Amino acid sequence: MTAALAVTGLSAGYGSAPVIRGISFEVLPGEIVALLGRNGAGKTTTLLTISGLVRARAGEVSVGGKAVAAHHPRAVTRAGVGHVPEERALFANLSVRDNLAVAGARRARDLRRVLELFPELERLLDRRSGLLSGGEQQMLALARAVHQRPKVLLVDEMSLGLAPKICQRLVDILRRLATEQGLAVVLVEQHLFLALEAADRAYVLHRGEITLSGTRAELAERRAELEAAYLGSVTAGAAAA
Numbered sequence: 001m002t003a004a005l006a007v008t009g010l011s012a013g014y015g016s017a018p019v020i021r022g023i024s025f026e027v028l029p030g031e032i033v034a035l036l037g038r039n040g041a042g043k044t045t046t047l048l049t050i051s052g053l054v055r056a057r058a059g060e061v062s063v064g065g066k067a068v069a070a071h072h073p074r075a076v077t078r079a080g081v082g083h084v085p086e087e088r089a090l091f092a093n094l095s096v097r098d099n100l101a102v103a104g105a106r107r108a109r110d111l112r113r114v115l116e117l118f119p120e121l122e123r124l125l126d127r128r129s130g131l132l133s134g135g136e137q138q139m140l141a142l143a144r145a146v147h148q149r150p151k152v153l154l155v156d157e158m159s160l161g162l163a164p165k166i167c168q169r170l171v172d173i174l175r176r177l178a179t180e181q182g183l184a185v186v187l188v189e190q191h192l193f194l195a196l197e198a199a200d201r202a203y204v205l206h207r208g209e210i211t212l213s214g215t216r217a218e219l220a221e222r223r224a225e226l227e228a229a230y231l232g233s234v235t236a237g238a239a240a241a
């Protein structure tokens with residue numbers, strides 16, 4: 001099967017020192033893959049580089065077997081990559097309805113399609129998105145991205161600050177999209193246990209390199225190793241909360 005997303009030898013950084021170095025991984029259609037690692041490991045940078053928002057110094061990104069032009073965020077979006085950034089990127093002063101409209105869900109038919117997947121948003125349509133709870137905002141951010149019908153969805157720190165029940169609901173929606181529409185999901189997660197439950201496979205980033213990878217079952221067996229590689233982000237996350 002052709003990978004929905006294939007990343008090969010990707011390197012990028014901000015100043016002179018590289019932040020990610022020679023990263024390679026792939027996600028098949030219908031697969032949820034977690035990208036794990038402690039704070040500062042380079043997870044967000046990896047997603048930004050895939051999206052063309054940070055310049056790749058080396059490497060290649062292909063979507064559905066076709067190389068996408070690096071450094072061109074629009075080309076990446078057009079190729080079918082959606083990105084839900086850590087800060088969710090909503091228009092706080094606009095209503096839920098208008099946030100969806102900006103993402104292209106203007107007609108009643110579009111809105112119905114969104115609400116079928118995200119029924120919780122219906123009673124919130126006329127509320128300013130800045131007034132929503134964290135979970136509702138994350139749901140809106142996902143709804144906006146999903147409405148563009150991406151083939152690949154990059155989701156950064158989806159669970160940050162959200163109650164477990166809400167995280168589970170969001171994961172269920174992603175799973176449904178993966179199963180029913182073949183959406184390929186890259187889930188960057190702080191929350192190791194949530195990620196391991198949600199994902200089919202996972203890659204662990206350590207100081208900008210992938211040091212561990214495997215299926216959910218393989219990683220469950222290597223839990224001690226995984227926790228050792230991962231510890232730090234969990235502690236730092238708790239300290240920051």
Ligand SMILES: Nc1ncnc2c1ncn2[C@@H]1O[C@H](COP(=O)(O)OP(=O)(O)O)[C@@H](O)[C@H]1O
Nearest residue numbers: 014015019037038039040041042043044045046
């Ligand atoms: N805009 C930026 N300018 C300079 N350095 C940055 C910037 N964003 C992130 N970094 C650095 O790059 C490294 C990786 O950060 P990031 O990709 O955000 O990690 P993660 O998402 O895994 O926590 C960190 O050392 C961080 O300080």
Ligand SMILES: [Mg+2]
Nearest residue numbers: 043044045086
């Ligand atoms: Mg990050």
